[in-house]
Structures are given as C-alpha cells and as structure tokens.
Amino acid sequence: MENELEALKSLDVSVIAASVDDEEKAAEVAAELSFPVAYGVTRAQADSIDAWWEDRRDIVQPSEFLLNAGHKVMFSAYSSGPIGRMNPPDVVKVIQFAEKQKKSG
Secondary structure (H helix, E strand, O other), X not given: OHHHHHHHHHOOOOOOEEOOOOHHHHHHHHOOOOOOEEOOOOHHHHHHOOOOEEOOOOEEOOEEEEEOOXXXXXXXXXXXXXXXXXXXXXXXXXXXXXXXXXXXX
C-alpha cells in the first residue's frame, strides 16, 4: 500500500479516509496509515453523497471518489461491502491515463 501511496504522491494526489468511528477508534486505525482519517461520519453526511448506509451495523459502506485538481469527481465507486473498492494501482493508472489524454488533447 505504501508503494502505491508514494506513486499517488508523485502524481500530486492526496488520500483522505473517513469513518463512522469515534475519534479514539479512528485514531487507532490512522496510527497505522500515512494518510489522514476523519471520524464521526453521520448518516446525514452519508446521505448527502448518496452512500449506502447499513442499518444493521449503523455504518456507511465504502464510497470512494477521485477528484481532479478543480475538485470535480472524475470517478466514483460505491459498494455495499468490501468488494469493489478502488485499488491504488488502478487509481495510479487512471490518473496517468487522464494526464496523458489531457496532454494529447
């Protein structure tokens, strides 16, 4: 994962995560990561991005966004579980492809 993060950084990409966990639990998770983890995501916030809220566990399922420099969504992925999340090597390839298209077009 850290290799992919370095590749993303070289492309001037920031990674930010968010969780429904409280500050203490999110800090435990963030301690093992090299990117920030926000905490306390609410159902209203999840609803505002049309994410899938799982009532049984009272959590938001993965909702991932790749934004361009102008903060427009280039790609998004919504999931109802652990399958289908953005894969860092694929994100690197997508960004490299988009940059190549921008230069040639």
